[in-house]
Amino acid sequence: MADAPAPEQTATPDQPANRSAPALRDIKQVSDGWIKKYELTYTMPDGSPYTYEAVSRKGLDAYRKELERAGTGTQQADAICIVPRTADDELVLIREFRYPLNSWCIAFPAGLIEEGEDLRECLERELYEETGYGFHLIDGKPKFHPLPQSGYSSTGLSEESVQVVFAFVKKEREPKPEPSEFIEVFTLPIADVPSFLEHNTTPIGTRCQLILESFARDARNELQRCR
Template sequence: MSTAPAPKQTPTLHDIEQVSDGWIKKYNLTYTLPDGSLYSYESVSRKGMEAYRRELERAGSGAQAPDAICIVPRTAEDELVLIREFRYPLNSWCIAFPAGLIEEDEDLATCLERELREETGYGLALVDGTVKYHALPQAGYSSTGLTEESVQVVYAFVQKKREAEPEPSEFIEVFTLPIADVAAFLEGNTTPIGTRCQLILESFARDARNELQRC
């Protein structure tokens, strides 16, 4: 099994100071560099001090539990289900896949169904008599220069079941995109788009292009 080579020198966590509280918390991290000097770095997290400290001390151990889920929903008609959501930090609508935080003690399948229902009104579809979804082997990090938040990407076959149930502060528009049209969509889109969504769409576009080349 191929793995990344181990780093030769690693800074060591020396201290954590919480600077501000709220839904998003700001921290100052102090590290001891390999030459013995101290280095300060600003970060943010949704976790309180003790939970954040445990997460930083655990990092790299392989015992990672994702904080959030990103769902790549696909219908029987080979369409992807996407959303336009108004994102307050951007002061703009943004193209994305349905996503949200995993609640405490919530397993992946329950979170998957809940987020689909709330944001899109879709639910898991039966394929050959069973629900079909696939989680990537490892959760990825949202923004490694800013926060430790990790996101589990899950591909799922879905079908429309009800109307969406967003929170009053959530402004979400659901739309479907035929996989065959993904490349054209990426070329023409001018609405801000999340990097994760952009890269996943590009992978579908490349598959579609390769399929055409084989014809």
């Protein structure tokens, strides 16, 4: 009698169907600088070697630790992206000159989390530096909501992870960006987000684009209910 076929594995929201995966064997740093390039050597499920090129801001030891803990639930964000909203239902965005693009780019305020900073400290610092906005206190307390986990910026290139935080804000001062940062701050009424996405021609970050699209869908639904 023939053996019964093995039951087919199915994926679940938190687990892949196929548990076989390449195994990391070695990490070699091949260039230094603010951005570092690495060669990652893997053993494929069939036993063959495979080399992949990646980049990181981390040094070799920190990068190795990050890759070893990836997917273990101990992820730590490298940066934050702030989605600021005013009491007048406007979103605070920036146009920033991005050197890798050689162009202005539409984005939400964002920045690296400095060593020793907690999420609130980084949030407050980046808001002030890039926009001049601070927390809008509700019942005497700042109101902000981080997403449950940070997300990776470019999984085909780097391990950098970004924590998205929604915050209620108000204008308090003039922004103070770094000398190398060229940033223009503007506000966008949430009701105008669909039109903005339809007509904008300035390059836009994917994260910003998707968050704006979520607001646009809410605005479209609200208009539909009013008809």
